[in-house]
Amino acid sequence: xxxxxxxxxxxxxxxxxxxxxxxxxxxxxxxxxxxxxxxxxxxxxxxxxxxxxxxxxxxxxxxxxxxxxxxxxxxxxxxxxxxxxxxxxxxxxxxxxxxxxxxxxxxxxxxxxxxxxxxxxxxxxxxxxxxxxxxxxxxxxxxxxxxxxxxxxxxxxxxxxxxxxxxxxxxxxxxxxxxxxxxxxxxxxxxxxxxxxxxxxxxxxxxxxxxxxxxxxxxxxxxxxxxxxxxxxxxxxxxxxxxxxxxxxxxxxxxxxxxxxxxxxxxxxxxxxxxxxxxxxxxxxxxxxxxxxxxxxxxxxxxxxxxxxxxxxxxxxxxxxxxxxxxxxxxxxxxxxxxxxxxxxxxxxxxxxxxxxxxxxxxxxxxxxxxxxxxxxxxxxxxxxxxxxxxxxxxxxxxxxxxxxxxxxxxxxxxxxxxxxxxxxxxxxxxxxxxxxxxxxxxxxxxxxxxxxxxxxxxxxxxxxxxxxxxxxxxxxxxxxxxxxxxxxxxxxxxxxxxxxxxxxxxxxxxxxxxxxxxxxxxxxxxxxxxxxxxxxxxxxxxxxxxxxxxxxxxxxxxxxxxxxxxxxxxxxxxxxxxxxxxxxxxxxxxxxxxxxxx
Amino acid sequence: xxxxxxxxxxxxxxxxxxxxxxxxxxxxxxxxxxxxxxxxxxxxxxxxxxxxxxxxxxxxxxxxxxxxxxxxxxxxxxxxxxxxxxxxxxxxxxxxxxxxxxxxxxxxxxxxxxxxxxxxxxxxxxxxxxxxxxxxxxxxxxxxxxxxxxxxxxxxxx
Amino acid sequence: xxxxxxxxxxxxxxxxxxxxxxxxxxxxxxxxxxxxxxxxxxxxxxxxxxxxxxxxxxxxxxxxxxxxxxxxxxxxxxxxxxxxxxxxxxxxxxxxxxxxxxxxxxxxxxxxxxxxxxxxxxxxxxxxxxxxxxxxxxxxxxxxxxxxxxxxxxxxxxxxxxxxxxxxxxxxxxxxxxxxxxxxxxxxxxxxxxxxxxxxxxxxxxxxxxxxxxxxxxxxxxxxx
Numbered sequence: 001x002x003x004x005x006x007x008x009x010x011x012x013x014x015x016x017x018x019x020x021x022x023x024x025x026x027x028x029x030x031x032x033x034x035x036x037x038x039x040x041x042x043x044x045x046x047x048x049x050x051x052x053x054x055x056x057x058x059x060x061x062x063x064x065x066x067x068x069x070x071x072x073x074x075x076x077x078x079x080x081x082x083x084x085x086x087x088x089x090x091x092x093x094x095x096x097x098x099x100x101x102x103x104x105x106x107x108x109x110x111x112x113x114x115x116x117x118x119x120x121x122x123x124x125x126x127x128x129x130x131x132x133x134x135x136x137x138x139x140x141x142x143x144x145x146x147x148x149x150x151x152x153x154x155x156x157x158x159x160x161x162x163x164x165x166x167x168x169x170x171x172x173x174x175x176x177x178x179x180x181x182x183x184x185x186x187x188x189x190x191x192x193x194x195x196x197x198x199x200x201x202x203x204x205x206x207x208x209x210x211x212x213x214x215x216x217x218x219x220x221x222x223x224x225x226x227x228x229x230x231x232x233x234x235x236x237x238x239x240x241x242x243x244x245x246x247x248x249x250x251x252x253x254x255x256x257x258x259x260x261x262x263x264x265x266x267x268x269x270x271x272x273x274x275x276x277x278x279x280x281x282x283x284x285x286x287x288x289x290x291x292x293x294x295x296x297x298x299x300x301x302x303x304x305x306x307x308x309x310x311x312x313x314x315x316x317x318x319x320x321x322x323x324x325x326x327x328x329x330x331x332x333x334x335x336x337x338x339x340x341x342x343x344x345x346x347x348x349x350x351x352x353x354x355x356x357x358x359x360x361x362x363x364x365x366x367x368x369x370x371x372x373x374x375x376x377x378x379x380x381x382x383x384x385x386x387x388x389x390x391x392x393x394x395x396x397x398x399x400x401x402x403x404x405x406x407x408x409x410x411x412x413x414x415x416x417x418x419x420x421x422x423x424x425x426x427x428x429x430x431x432x433x434x435x436x437x438x439x440x441x442x443x444x445x446x447x448x449x450x451x452x453x454x455x456x457x458x459x460x461x462x463x464x465x466x467x468x469x470x471x472x473x474x475x476x477x478x479x480x481x482x483x484x485x486x487x488x489x490x491x492x493x494x495x496x497x498x499x500x501x502x503x504x505x506x507x508x509x510x511x512x513x514x515x516x517x518x519x520x521x522x523x524x525x526x527x528x529x530x531x532x533x534x535x536x537x538x539x540x541x542x543x544x545x546x547x548x549x550x551x552x553x554x555x556x557x558x559x560x561x562x563x564x565x566x567x568x569x570x571x572x573x574x575x576x577x578x579x580x581x582x583x584x585x586x587x588x589x590x591x592x593x594x595x596x597x598x599x
Numbered sequence: 600x601x602x603x604x605x606x607x608x609x610x611x612x613x614x615x616x617x618x619x620x621x622x623x624x625x626x627x628x629x630x631x632x633x634x635x636x637x638x639x640x641x642x643x644x645x646x647x648x649x650x651x652x653x654x655x656x657x658x659x660x661x662x663x664x665x666x667x668x669x670x671x672x673x674x675x676x677x678x679x680x681x682x683x684x685x686x687x688x689x690x691x692x693x694x695x696x697x698x699x700x701x702x703x704x705x706x707x708x709x710x711x712x713x714x715x716x717x718x719x720x721x722x723x724x725x726x727x728x729x730x731x732x733x734x735x736x737x738x739x740x741x742x743x744x745x746x747x748x749x750x751x752x753x754x755x756x757x
Numbered sequence: 758x759x760x761x762x763x764x765x766x767x768x769x770x771x772x773x774x775x776x777x778x779x780x781x782x783x784x785x786x787x788x789x790x791x792x793x794x795x796x797x798x799x800x801x802x803x804x805x806x807x808x809x810x811x812x813x814x815x816x817x818x819x820x821x822x823x824x825x826x827x828x829x830x831x832x833x834x835x836x837x838x839x840x841x842x843x844x845x846x847x848x849x850x851x852x853x854x855x856x857x858x859x860x861x862x863x864x865x866x867x868x869x870x871x872x873x874x875x876x877x878x879x880x881x882x883x884x885x886x887x888x889x890x891x892x893x894x895x896x897x898x899x900x901x902x903x904x905x906x907x908x909x910x911x912x913x914x915x916x917x918x919x920x921x922x923x924x925x926x927x928x929x930x931x932x933x934x935x936x937x938x939x940x941x942x943x944x945x946x947x948x949x950x951x952x953x954x955x956x957x958x959x960x961x962x963x964x965x966x967x968x969x970x971x972x973x974x975x976x977x978x979x980x981x982x
Contacts, residue, residue: 127771132780205787209780212680217772239791240684247798251921259899260917262802266712276899279912281702284805287695288798338687342694351701354694571771611856619849626841633834633981637817649982656977660970667852667966674768677776681786688797695801699808707811717811720908 024561032142034134035561039141040120041453044446046148047112048527054103059520061096064088066513068495082160090494091180094163097492098181099155101166102189104435106196107151109300111144113442114238117303118207118231120449124552125225127216127569129562132209136202143199147192154188162189165492167289170263170282174255175275186256190249197242197249204242207235216551218571222327223588225550225575226320229327230306233334234299241295241338248288255280283348290341297434298337302330304441305372308394310575311448312376314548315391316383317584319576322375329368336365346414347421355414362412369405373398384579388546389463393444396471397437403475404433407482422492425485428478436474443470446530451545455557456537462529466522473519480508549587550575618666625659785960789967792929796971799925800978803918812905814915816980819903824886837980840883841972847876848969851937855962858955863944866958870941873965877934884927888920896920919979926968926975933968936961 033039060079063072064087071086082092119137123130131137154161163181164172172178173186211232215224224232251262263285264277313320320326343362346355376398385391407429410416420426443466450458489502496502496509544553551571555563569589577586581597629652636648665671670678706713768775776783807813817833826832850872857865895902898920901913940961949955 132784136784201788201791205784205791208787209784212776213774213778213780213783215771217770219771220769223771236684239787240687240794243791243795244798247795247802250925251799251802254898254917254921260921261899261913262806262917279806279810279914281699281806281809283698283702284802287698287805288802291691291798339690342698349702349705351698354697354701358694612853615849615852615856619845622845623842626838626845629977629981630834630838633817637833652977652981656973659973663848663966663970663973667848667969668963673778674776676768677778677783677786680776681790684790685793691797692801692804695805696808699805702809703811706809713811717909719910721904721910 032138034130034138036119036123036131036134036137037453037559037561037563039137040116042141043111043115043119043144046145047108047116048530050103050107050112050148052524052527054100054108055520055523057096057100057103059517060088061093061100062513062516064093064494065496066510068497091160091163093494094165094179094492095155095161095181095185098163098165099151099161102162102193103151105166105296105300106193107144107148109435109438109442110200110238110296111196113438113445114231114234114299114303115141115144115203116442117227117307117445117449118203118235120453121227121552122207122210122231123214124452124555124559124563125228125550126211126214126219127551127564127571128210128214129564129568131206132214133206137206140199140203140206143195143202147195147199150188150192150195154185154192157184157188159183159185161185167286167293168252169289170252170255170285171267174252174263174285175267176256190253190256194246194249197246200238200242204235204238207231208239211235216568216571219551219588222324223571223574225306226309226323226326226330227303227306229330230302230309233330234302237295237299237302237334237337241292241299244288245292248285248292251288252285283345283350286345286348287342290344291338293344294341295337297430298333300434300438301441302333304397304438304444305330307445307448308397308441309372309376309379310550311390311394311444312379312398313576313578314448314546315386315388315394316380317386317578318379318383319578319580320375321378321381322371323574323576325371326375329371332368333365336361336368340365343412343414343417346417352414359412359414363409365412366405366409369401373402373405388447389458389460389467390444390447392464392467393440393447396467397440397444399471400432400437400440400474404429404431404437408433419488420485422490423485424481424489424491427491428481428485431481432474432478436478440470443467443526448546449552450530450533451540452552452555454534454537455540456533457540457545458533458537459529462525466526466529469522470519473515473522476515477512477519480512484508544587547585549577549585551588554587554589614666618662621662622659625655625662629655779956781956782960782963785963789963792967796922796925796974799918799922800974803922803978806914806918810912810914812907812909812911814901814903814911815906818906819891819915820887820980822890834980836883836887837976840880840887841976843876843880843883844969844972847873847880848966850876851962851965855955855959858949858958861950861955863947863950866944866949866955867941870937870944870958874934874937874941877930877937877965881927881930881934884923884930888923891916891919922975923979926971929968929971933961933965936964 073086075083076086159180162185176183254260261277261280263282264280267275340362342358543557554569571588572591632648821831821833823832823836850869854869896916901916905911
């Protein structure tokens with residue numbers, strides 16, 4: 001709680017003094033900026049750096065999975081002792097898989113997605129000068145940055161980064177001697193993740209307070225764009241679930257450093273109880289982890305759901321179908337997210353009766369998800385669709401959400417899960433429904449709001465290539481994995497070629513690896529498009545390029561710190577008056593006409 | 600300005616005194632129950648007392664949040680946004696404890712080592728810390744009696 | 758949906774806080790809510806381990822000492838009741854400080870803040886004594902000299918959780934004392950008089966009551982049941 005806290009006293013405070021122009025130095029404008037738009041860009045670009053690193057890691061371990069018998073001399077040049085003789089060592093393979101998971105889940109799809117779009121869109125779309133506490137917002141980014149640096153440094157320690165899977169289950173994470181990565185790498189991983197929790201709490205509290213308190217006149221909750229609703233529930237999920245992870249990590253830190261045994265039970269080495277641990281329960285860690293872990297899935301997914309709803313409505317030139325149902329299903333998903341965590345733990349020896357309750361609750365998630373899907377489809381129905389790259393990615397998201405969500409119904413059944421657990425079926429499921437789908441949401445958001453961020457347009461041709469290769473690639477990579485998983489091929493294995501039963505998938509694995517490399521290259525073309533367009537892109541002439549209703553397009557093309565010159569616009573209607581009474585679009589700021597039809 | 604709006608009704612020192620007394624009484628009742636429980640061996644009665652203590656605990660929590668933290672005097676919507684998310688604790692606590700209990704039953708049924716060790720009586724209270732027995736010897740052997748866990752743990756700490 | 762007819766829920770229609778609360782206090786409430794989940798997770802972990810263990814030490818045997826009392830005194834629950842009352846009293850003085858702040862009564866604010874800080878320090882001292890005492894008896898993280906109520910050997914998780922959770926609570930008390938001292942200094946420097954309100958004291962008060970609230974749960978879980 002600092003001076004700013006009361007300085008900006010209440011909701012109106014910003015009207016009076018939010019807009020004073022003071023001279024920014026390079027440091028206050030680009031580095032320690034308190035402008036939500038700059039902080040959003042910082043989150044986005046840091047997230048992109050991580051996305052490239054995480055993607056590169058996946059290419060490297062796909063190389064091992066696709067070509068387990070080959071050697072690649074360039075790998076030794078790249079990774080040194082981690083790829084002795086041009087073949088990735090098992091330790092390096094596990095480190096790559098672990099870091100890929102951690103980085104993509106937390107740094108790219110949590111910080112990079114909701115960090116970027118919550119920061120950028122919340123004040124602009126609700127009509128506020130900035131976040132409730134710009135200072136805390138800045139801290140949020142810098143905690144994330146610190147977390148990034150610590151995570152990055154863990155890759156350069158002698159024993160390598162943590163290598164026990166992104167879920168960090170004990171005993172691999174609790175016993176320093178369990179694997180090379182369990183030593184310094186794990187300590188750094190825990191420090192990094194703790195910093196990340198602080199970052200997301202600072203951010204989340206700010207988002208909630210801003211959305212509740214700082215909406216402009218007329219912007220009632222039921223007039224909020226769905227993006228804001230989604231980001232609101234995302235923030236609530238984060239604020240309620242990350243603390244539990246923090247507690248879990250604190251206990252883990254004690255187990256590692258202070259001789260406790262919260263998560264360690266009797267551990268026998270060669271039949272003799274050699275370690276002084278007793279009484280703990282490794283399952284307890286899994287409970288605590290997944291109490292965050294499952295809401296985390298929705299922290300990743302909800303921003304994408306919100307942005308996709310908005311983009312589909314704008315580019316179909318039709319009101320979103322079932323606005324209240326959309327909000328209601330977001331709410332239902334947010335609540336259910338907290339009640340289903342143990343479906344990740346069906347084979348841990350979980351009480352079977354408890355398991356069946358978790359099955360029921362898990363399958364309930366299908367209801368709000370399906371409501372959302374049908375509402376998107378009915379929004380598209382007979383729409384006047386504009387296939388912009390953003391729209392394509394939004395439609396791609398719907399496709400992936402359906403095909404990934406359906407396999408979730410399989411996995412949510414505790415009986416089926418005994419067979420499918422820890423196979424490539426799971427890998428396929430969560431990559432499609434959560435990984436790639438959210439990535440598509442993120443791309444849709446970037447293509448859609450890039451003009452607002454930088455006042456330039458992205459190149460459309462590159463955008464189309466990017467979309468078609470990515471969607472085809474995503475299905476080519478992950479669809480075959482379902483069959484591998486059904487055949488029992490387990491995940492997190494270093495080399496399948498030594499098993500007679502998995503040899504048959506050798507060619508398929510090669511194919512998956514090849515496609516993943518191509519898809520990775522195409523993502524680099526997106527990066528080129530992004531950075532090239534910031535400087536050399538087509539200049540935006542129309543401040544409202546998509547003919548959209550929401551408030552952010554009423555701000556100047558290059559909004560200063562404070563977003564609007566003069567008064568903040570007042571809102572008179574919801575965000576989805578497209579094609580109403582034969583008018584293409586009616587911005588939220590337009591007062592309701594006397595002869596306007598009622599809904 | 601918003602921050603003066605909710606003080607117009609005067610919930611003054613009288614209320615503070617009243618709540619202080621209620622909290623003190625609740626605590627004293629808890630302590631009395633606690634003392635009473637010392638001599639009781641009946642498992643059912645102990646459970647009943649524990650349940651009563653937990654209800655009293657929740658009552659204390661209510662008075663602190665409602666009056667000391669003024670939540671009762673805030674608008675109803677704010678009360679709801681704070682209290683409703685806390686209802687997640689019901690399933691949070693329930694599922695964790697049920698699975699904890701089930702884990703105990705599993706181990707008692709299928710892990711003879713676990714079962715056996717939890718029936719070994721310790722003859723006398725261990726002499727603080729700093730025993731010099733070998734760390735490994737304290738475990739895995741059936742004749743583990745007086746020198747217990749702490750010995751091994753201490754060894755580990757040094 | 759789109760028409761701006763008479764709004765029955767005026768407070769939600771934007772342009773002001775729907776709760777009549779400035780955002781700092783709102784954030785403090787939600788922060789406390791999230792912190793409740795931190796403590797909740799700790800206490801639930803403790804409960805889970807207790808439920809998955811066959812025996813557990815009797816708190817009345819473990820916590821039976823009192824400072825300056827002769828060695829071997831059997832006074833279960835006495836010392837912890839003193840600690841509990843210290844925290845309740847400091848909570849009351851905090852309420853009075855907040856109330857004085859609302860009435861812009863600087864002198865009373867200073868007085869009650871000092872009492873609150875003294876209460877906080879007294880609580881921390883008690884905790885320090887208790888930790889020190891238990892440490893001398895051989896208890897620490899990873900060491901447990903106590904035996905289960907039924908006479909069997911106890912696992913170290915009894916002490917592990919005790920020290921971790923009371924330590925985490927003590928850390929919160931310490932933070933609260935530091936915040937209160939800062940508030941006291943700011944009051945003495947007339948910062949709040951200049952601002953025209955004592956909202957910061959209210960927010961510090963929320964945090965302080967939360968610390969008291971957590972103790973209600975810790976006290977019950979470790980000493981009573």
